[in-house]
Amino acid sequence: xxxxxxxxxxxxxxxxxxxxxxxxxxxxxxxxxxxxxxxxxxxxxxxxxxxxxxxxxxxxxxxxxxxxxxxxxxxxxxxxxxxxxxxxxxxxxxxxxxxxxxxxxxxxxxxxxxxxxxxxxxxxxxxxxxxxxxxxxxxxxxxxxxxxxxxxxxxxxxxxxxxxxxxxxxxxxxxxxxxxxxxxxxxxxxxxxxxxxxxxxxxxxxxxxxxxxxxxxxxxxx
Amino acid sequence: xxxxxxxxxxxxxxxxxxxxxxxxxxxxxxxxxxxxxxxxxxxxxxxxxxxxxxxxxxxxxxxxxxxxxxxxxxxxxxxxxxxxxxxxxxxxxxxxxxxxxxxxxxxxxxxxxxxxxxxxxxxxxxxxxxxxxxxxxxxxxxxxxxxxxxxxxxxxxxxxxxxxxxxxxxxxxxxxxxxxxxxxxxxxxxxxxxxxxxxxxxxxxxxxxxxxxxxxxxxxxx
Numbered sequence: 544x545x546x547x548x549x550x551x552x553x554x555x556x557x558x559x560x561x562x563x564x565x566x567x568x569x570x571x572x573x574x575x576x577x578x579x580x581x582x583x584x585x586x587x588x589x590x591x592x593x594x595x596x597x598x599x600x601x602x603x604x605x606x607x608x609x610x611x612x613x614x615x616x617x618x619x620x621x622x623x624x625x626x627x628x629x630x631x632x633x634x635x636x637x638x639x640x641x642x643x644x645x646x647x648x649x650x651x652x653x654x655x656x657x658x659x660x661x662x663x664x665x666x667x668x669x670x671x672x673x674x675x676x677x678x679x680x681x682x683x684x685x686x687x688x689x690x691x692x693x694x695x696x697x698x699x700x701x702x703x704x705x706x707x708x709x710x711x712x713x714x715x716x717x718x719x720x721x722x723x724x725x726x727x728x729x730x731x732x733x734x735x736x737x738x739x740x741x742x743x744x745x746x747x748x749x750x751x752x753x754x755x756x757x758x759x760x761x762x763x764x765x
Numbered sequence: 766x767x768x769x770x771x772x773x774x775x776x777x778x779x780x781x782x783x784x785x786x787x788x789x790x791x792x793x794x795x796x797x798x799x800x801x802x803x804x805x806x807x808x809x810x811x812x813x814x815x816x817x818x819x820x821x822x823x824x825x826x827x828x829x830x831x832x833x834x835x836x837x838x839x840x841x842x843x844x845x846x847x848x849x850x851x852x853x854x855x856x857x858x859x860x861x862x863x864x865x866x867x868x869x870x871x872x873x874x875x876x877x878x879x880x881x882x883x884x885x886x887x888x889x890x891x892x893x894x895x896x897x898x899x900x901x902x903x904x905x906x907x908x909x910x911x912x913x914x915x916x917x918x919x920x921x922x923x924x925x926x927x928x929x930x931x932x933x934x935x936x937x938x939x940x941x942x943x944x945x946x947x948x949x950x951x952x953x954x955x956x957x958x959x960x961x962x963x964x965x966x967x968x969x970x971x972x973x974x975x976x977x978x979x980x981x982x983x984x985x986x987x
Contacts, residue, residue, distance in 0.1 A: 761974030
């Protein structure tokens with residue numbers, strides 16, 4: 544699959560680029576083509592150090608999405624919305640847009656604060672990119688752990704969206720060793736996943752932890 | 766400590782009664798004094814089967830809270846609010862009120878839906894019981910696991926509230942073997958914990974799981 548990671552020069556975008564590059568065509572997108580290209584080269588070098596040889600592309604955001612099957616908006620909320628507007632007319636009609644975006648504000652503690660009109664970042668992006676399917680995922684993934692290729696992860700990813708694109712994104716989660724995908728419902732349920740991110744940052748700050756994430760502890764029904 | 770469990774005849778109220786009774790004075794509260802008394806006797810019998818001999822009291826809700834240090838509103842949202850109103854004038858002024866209450870509605874999936882005015886069950890209860898300190902906790906605790914005394918748990922409890930009463934409730938969490946308490950911020954942050962409950966129910970239903978809960982996976986800062 545061809546995957547564009549907008550915001551792939553930092554945070555979980557870079558981590559996903561590193562983890563997916565051995566199995567997929569990965570294009571790193573950035574507002575600066577030069578920074579994108581540098582990030583792609585740096586990812587190639589780090590994968591090579593780990594014994595994996597693969598090529599990544601780096602392009603300005605709008606170029607990066609060309610012919611992509613999946614586009615990940617690995618951006619902070621305030622950049623994600625204008626980027627969604629900028630790419631709207633250039634997206635493949637069947638490209639799936641993945642949102643790990645979390646709107647949050649500082650209020651003594653970190654507070655989840657989506658737009659009142661849409662109720663979650665995922666639904667706000669879906670409203671902008673109304674011709675494409677949006678799937679929300681990767682909100683609780685600590686970037687520092689994803690970027691460290693020696694980290695075996697052992698983490699869970701909660702995924703929200705319509706059935707068909709959600710299954711594709713859950714497949715992409717499973718392509719990363721050490722991640723387990725859970726179906727967390729339709730896109731309308733995304734606010735309950737997005738709000739875990741500021742919660743985890745608060746929990747880290749108050750309990751002398753870093754890179755906090757969650758695991759789902761359930762008992763299988765046979 | 767003297768702890769009243771209102772709604773202690775079912776769900777996590779009963780589980781907490783069983784787990785705390787060996788260390789604390791536990792009073793089970795119910796709208797029916799008879800049902801409360803039956804639940805208390807049944808808890809005593811089950812603890813005795815596990816080799817623990819202790820006494821529990823059972824009372825109608827308003828009687829149950831007399832002289833209590835901690836009162837847990839182990840009730841569904843629609844019963845928790847009238848119960849809070851009913852006990853308001855009878856509560857010890859320094860009693861800590863614990864809310865595991867989660868407002869949720871069915872909407873194809875289960876949706877977290879607190880009152881728009883207060884934003885969370887915890888803040889709504891705090892508004893009613895304005896002379897007492899409310900602490901929110903135990904939202905992600907599967908009742909079936911808590912009730913099963915052979916279950917070693919291994920679960921995490923996210924606790925929100927003001928510092929002093931929160932530390933007391935975190936101490937009560939630690940009194941239950943197999944539970945770890947995490948400080949999740951002030952009571953204003955409770956909505957981000959409460960919303961995990963419907964999320965977990967959705968995840969259970971969609972991934973062939975039961976009794977789902979979460980664990981916090983973090984790296985210690987030394």
